[in-house]
Amino acid sequence: GENVEQHPSTLSVQEGDSAVIKCTYSDSASNYFPWYKQELGKRPQLIIDIRSNVGEKKDQRIAVTLNKTAKHFSLHITETQPEDSAVYFCAASITGSARQLTFGSGTQLTVLP
Amino acid sequence: NAGVTQTPKFRVLKTGQSMTLLCAQDMNHEYMYWYRQDPGMGLRLIHYSVGEGTTAKGEVPDGYNVSRLKKQNFLLGLESAAPSQTSVYFCASSSRRADTGELFFGEGSRLTVL
Secondary structure (H helix, E strand, O other): OOOEEEEOOEEEEEOOOOEEEEEEEOOOOOOEEEEEEEOOOOOOEEEEEEEOOOOEEEEOOEEEEEEOOOOEEEEEEOOOOHHHOEEEEEEEEOOOOOOOOEEOOOEEEEEEO | OOOEEEEOOEEEEOOOOOEEEEEEEOOOOOEEEEEEEOOOOOEEEEEEEOOOOOOEEOOOOOOOEEEOOOOOEEEEEEOOOOHHHOEEEEEEEEOOOOOOOOOEEOOOEEEEEO
C-alpha cells in the first residue's frame, strides 16, 4: 500500500517568515495530494490540494508543489501569521479509490510573534 | 447544515466492554470513513463505505466493525475494547464527484480504554 512520509515533525518560524513542509510518497499511481490543517482540539480541514497533472498551485499565502518523478510534494506558507500555528497533514490517494487517503504523520507548525 | 456530527464526543470504557460510535452527515455524500488519530502517527483509515449497504476495510480494521444501513449514517463498533484502541476517532464524508476530493471531518470522539 501507499506510504507517506512527512518532514519535519515540528517547525518553528518567526512571524512573517516562510514555512516549508515536505512529503514523499511511495505509490507512483497516486495522483491526488491534499493538505489538511488541524488546529488544537479541532477537526482537520482541507487547505489546498493538487492533482498530478499540475506542478504547482497557489492560494493567497499558501502554495503546493509536486514533483512526480521524485515522488515528493511540498507545502509553502509565506508571510506566516500566528493563526497559521497548527498541525499540518499531507496525504495521497489514487483517483477512483473512493478517496482512500494515506496521511503523513503531521507537522506541528508554531509561528512565534 | 450541521455537516458531519459524531456521538459521543468522549467515552471511557473498561477492557472488554463494547460500544458504538455514530456518525451522521447531512451533505448527501456517498463516501464515508472512520479514521483514528494517535500522536505522531497521523490519521489512519479503519473502514470506509462507498454507499448505503457497503463497507470495506482500511489500513487498520482489526478489532472494529462498521455498518451503513442508511446513506447518512456510518456506525463504528468495538465489540471487545482493548487499551490499544485508546485514540481519537474521526468520521469523515466525501462526495463522489470527480471535481472534488475534499473530506469533511466530524469533531472527533475521544475514547479511553482502561
